Amino acid sequence: MTRAMPVLTVLGAIFALWYLAAIWMNATWVYDQAQRAGTTVTLAQVIPQTMAQARPLLPPPHQVAAELWKGVTAQAITSKRSLVYHGYVTFRGTMMGFALGIVLGVALAMAIVRFRVMELSVMPWAIISQTIPIVALAPMILTVSNQIGIDNREVPKAIISAYLSFFPVLVSMVKGLRSPDHMQLDLLSTYGASDGQTFRKLRLPASLPYFFASLKVAIAAALIGTIVGELPTGAIEGLGARMLIGSQFGEPLIMWAALFAAAILAGGLILIVGLIERMAQARMGVPA
Amino acid sequence: MSWLIGATLFWLAAWALNVRLAASRFGATRAGRITVAALFGITLLVLWEGLVRGFAVSPIILPGPSVIGPKIASSLPILWADFVQTVIKGALTGFAIGALAAFAAAIAIDRSPFLQKGLLPIGNFVSALPIVGLAPVLVMWFGFDWQSKAAVVVVMVFFPLLVNMVAGLQATDRLHRDLMATYSATYTQRLLKLRLPAAMPFFFNGLKIAATLALIGAIVAEFFGSPIVGMGFRISTEVGKLGLDMVWATIAVAALSGSALYGLIALIESRVTFWHPSQRK
Numbered sequence: 363m364t365r366a367m368p369v370l371t372v373l374g375a376i377f378a379l380w381y382l383a384a385i386w387m388n389a390t391w392v393y394d395q396a397q398r399a400g401t402t403v404t405l406a407q408v409i410p411q412t413m414a415q416a417r418p419l420l421p422p423p424h425q426v427a428a429e430l431w432k433g434v435t436a437q438a439i440t441s442k443r444s445l446v447y448h449g450y451v452t453f454r455g456t457m458m459g460f461a462l463g464i465v466l467g468v469a470l471a472m473a474i475v476r477f478r479v480m481e482l483s484v485m486p487w488a489i490i491s492q493t494i495p496i497v498a499l500a501p502m503i504l505t506v507s508n509q510i511g512i513d514n515r516e517v518p519k520a521i522i523s524a525y526l527s528f529f530p531v532l533v534s535m536v537k538g539l540r541s542p543d544h545m546q547l548d549l550l551s552t553y554g555a556s557d558g559q560t561f562r563k564l565r566l567p568a569s570l571p572y573f574f575a576s577l578k579v580a581i582a583a584a585l586i587g588t589i590v591g592e593l594p595t596g597a598i599e600g601l602g603a604r605m606l607i608g609s610q611f612g613e614p615l616i617m618w619a620a621l622f623a624a625a626i627l628a629g630g631l632i633l634i635v636g637l638i639e640r641m642a643q644a645r646m647g648v649p650a
Numbered sequence: 651m652s653w654l655i656g657a658t659l660f661w662l663a664a665w666a667l668n669v670r671l672a673a674s675r676f677g678a679t680r681a682g683r684i685t686v687a688a689l690f691g692i693t694l695l696v697l698w699e700g701l702v703r704g705f706a707v708s709p710i711i712l713p714g715p716s717v718i719g720p721k722i723a724s725s726l727p728i729l730w731a732d733f734v735q736t737v738i739k740g741a742l743t744g745f746a747i748g749a750l751a752a753f754a755a756a757i758a759i760d761r762s763p764f765l766q767k768g769l770l771p772i773g774n775f776v777s778a779l780p781i782v783g784l785a786p787v788l789v790m791w792f793g794f795d796w797q798s799k800a801a802v803v804v805v806m807v808f809f810p811l812l813v814n815m816v817a818g819l820q821a822t823d824r825l826h827r828d829l830m831a832t833y834s835a836t837y838t839q840r841l842l843k844l845r846l847p848a849a850m851p852f853f854f855n856g857l858k859i860a861a862t863l864a865l866i867g868a869i870v871a872e873f874f875g876s877p878i879v880g881m882g883f884r885i886s887t888e889v890g891k892l893g894l895d896m897v898w899a900t901i902a903v904a905a906l907s908g909s910a911l912y913g914l915i916a917l918i919e920s921r922v923t924f925w926h927p928s929q930r931k
Contacts, residue, residue, distance in 0.1 A: 368768030376772075419791065479665075479672035482683055483690035493908035495865040497873075498881065498901045501889040506712055582778040589780045590866070593873050602783070609786030609874050621783045628779050 377423055384422040388412035391419070421618050429619040442599070445623045451600040453627060455516055455588040459523020460581055466524060467531025467580070468573075474532075475539040475565070476557075485536075492529050496522055497590050519600075523587030527580040534576030538569025570646065574639040581631050589624060601627070657700020664693040713895045721895040722902060728884070729903050736881040737907045739796035740868035744803025748864075749857065752808050756815035756849075757841070770816060777809035782870050789874040799871040799880075806867040807860035811853070818852025819845050851926050854919040861911045865904065 385408075392411045396403045403411075413422055421429075433445030440447055470488065473480045504518040542564050550560045592602025601624045608617030668686050676682040695715045701707070702714035709717055722729065759765045785802045792798035822845055830840045872882025881900050888896040920929050 365767065368764050368766075369771050370768075372765070372768035372772055478677070479669045479686070482672045482677060482686040483668055486683075486687040487691060487694075490905075490909055493862055493912040494901070494905040495862065495869050495908055497866050497869045498885055498904040501885055502894070502897060502901065505889060505894070510711075578778075586780045586782060590782060590870060593870060605783050605786055606874075609789070614787070614790065617786050621787070624783055625779045629775065632775075632778055 380420075381422055384418065384420045385409055385412045387419040388415055391415065417612060417614055419614070421615055425615065426618045426622055429615045430622055433619050433623070445601075445604070445619060448599055448601050448604050448620070449623050449627055452585070452588055452592065452602065452624070453631075455519040455591065455600065456523060456581070456585045456627075456631070458516060458520035459587055460527055460584040462520055462524035463527030463580055463584060464531055464577075467528040467576075468535055470528070471532050471535030471539060472561075474536055476561075488529065488532060491525070496525050496587065497593075499525075500591055500593075519588055519591035522591035523584045526587035527584035530576045530579040530583060531573070534572040535569055538572030539565045541572065542568045567646075570642065574642055577635050577639065578632055581635050582628060585624070585628050585631060651704065653700050654704030657697050657704065660696050660700070661693050664689050664696075710892050710894060713898060717895050718898045718902065722899045725896065725899060729899060731879050732881045732884050732900065733903055733907065735796060735877070735879045736799070736868050736872065737865070737911075740799030740871070740880070741803055741864040741911075743796070744800035744868065745807055745860065745864040747800065748804040748807035749811055749860070751804065752811035752815055752856075753853070755808075756812055756819060759812075759816055760819045766816065770813065773809050773813045773816075777813055781806050781809070782867060785867070785871040786874045789871055794875045795877055796880075799868045799876075802871040803864045803867040806863045810859050810863070811856040814852045814856030814859075815849060818849030821852060822848045847923075847925075850923045851919075851928070854915065854923065857915050857919075858912060861915055862908060865908050865911070869904065 389408050389412055392403060392408050412418070414425070415421075418425065430445065433443070437444050439450075470480075470484065474485060475481075500518070500522050503521050507518050507521070546564055546568075547560070550564055555563070588600070589602040589605075592600040593606055601620045604620035604623075605617050608614065608620060668689055671677045671682060671686050671689075674682075677686060699714040699716055702712055707714075713721075759769055782802070784805055788801045788805070789798045792801050826844055826848075827840075830844055833839075835843070869882040869885075872880045873886055876883040881904055884900045885897050888894070888900070923929055
């Protein structure tokens with residue numbers, strides 16, 4: 363309880379500020395309407411009107427919650443208007459990118475730790491690759507994969523998402539695979555262990571805590587990548603596409619509902635990865 | 651066919667050279683490391699060119715570096731205007747405002763343990779969210795010009811920086827704090843002489859993460875509406891016009907600005923945190 367109190371207080375303050383901001387930002391529209399109608403409105407009349415506009419500048423929390431609820435429950439979850447459906451599309455893209463990113467990150471890390479030439483030539487470019495804003499590449503990835511015969515819109519999304527998520531895995535795994543100290547390596551060499559045995563029995567187990575720690579960062583990055591990938595690639599489904607549609611058709615409520623659906627998805631994914639991390643740690647005997 | 655064979659031969663030769671360089675004494679020096687990395691980069695470009703020519707890929711799908719290079723040279727004024735609009739006006743303004751705000755907020759939060767306990771979990775959570783989704787909302791609020799792009803960047807960089815800076819302010823040693831107490835240092839003195847310097851490695855770590863986010867935010871925000879200048883605008887319209895050489899030219903500029911921004915921050919970091927173990931030669 364002592365830990366929850368401050369968080370709840372801050373959350374409460376955020377909601378209060380949000381309501382105040384909503385009244386302040388949406389009031390302009392109410393005053394404009396009143397002026398056009400030739401009437402005057404008092405502040406007491408303005409406030410209720412700022413709470414229930416169809417196209418508010420800033421929708422108050424209960425309107426967003428209502429839209430979110432409508433998006434989840436008002437139709438079958440396979441419907442094109444259902445947020446569950448769009449959320450699932452984004453989730454699938456995220457998972458594909460996440461898996462691809464993990465495989466790529468681990469494979470590169472293994473090669474970098476094993477071969478010095480890989481470290482010297484690939485590592486600097488891996489760092490540079492992350493300073494390149496991926497969104498610039500996103501439309502290109504779509505065009506190229508389209509032209510070489512991949513009609514599936516999932517593939518470019520997964521590539522973008524993997525591009526963002528492989529890096530944290532790579533960096534942590536390089537660190538983790540190098541974490542055994544000299545004593546341990548020396549011990550294995552006195553046993554006459556081969557390179558493969560050293561890798562399997564020492565380096566790989568030693569790297570696992572680093573691996574799981576990097577997964578949390580990687581899953582968040584994968585989700586950002588998927589959503590960004592849904593924006594310019596002309597995707598018609600997924601939470602990113604919902605945001606784009608809300609923006610283009612001037613429907614702020616759709617935009618906000620998609621935004622919060624994405625936030626909930628992110629929270630859930632991070633929670634699950636955290637659980638897996640804790641389970642793995644428990645199995646490996648790390649004190650909680 | 652000869653292009654394919656040539657590119658493959660070049661790749662093999664460069665790789666063999668790199669293997670030898672990496673094993674040699676030269677490979678352990680700074681110049682050696684740069685040479686190996688540069689050689690690898692050049693190899694990628696040669697392979698790209700070789701594949702494009704060898705398979706006769708249409709320039710509408712994937713132009714080779716030999717097409718993109720001249721395109722960059724011939725459209726410098728447009729690229730410069732896009733760079734000013736997106737990077738200098740949008741990304742850098744937002745980056746500076748966001749960094750200052752996070753810096754100030756972290757110092758304010760640091761004085762109150764209650765706010766720390768309340769804001770840190772939320773800040774941690776928010777910095778993992780796809781904040782980039784706020785871009786359409788902010789474009790609606792601040793209009794199509796660079797102000798909305800800067801606003802997106804501010805929101806994107808604020809939380810990662812805040813979390814890093816608060817962690818940094820708490821990163822002082824017990825021993826150091828006790829020393830300050832025996833000097834009977836005031837809050838300001840402790841902040842200026844001990845805690846801010848100690849927080850700097852963390853802050854710069856956050857700045858490095860934020861630098862990439864800033865460019866992503868500025869470009870994504872342009873997909874939701876922009877004046878007829880800017881890197882995001884250029885990319886989305888040129889893709890529509892199949893002017894892919896121009897798209898790749900813009901990507902090259904984006905990559906250069908991203909790397910330059912990162913390099914600049916790393917340079918300032920090495921000057922400010924010269925005392926930190928990771929900076930020692």
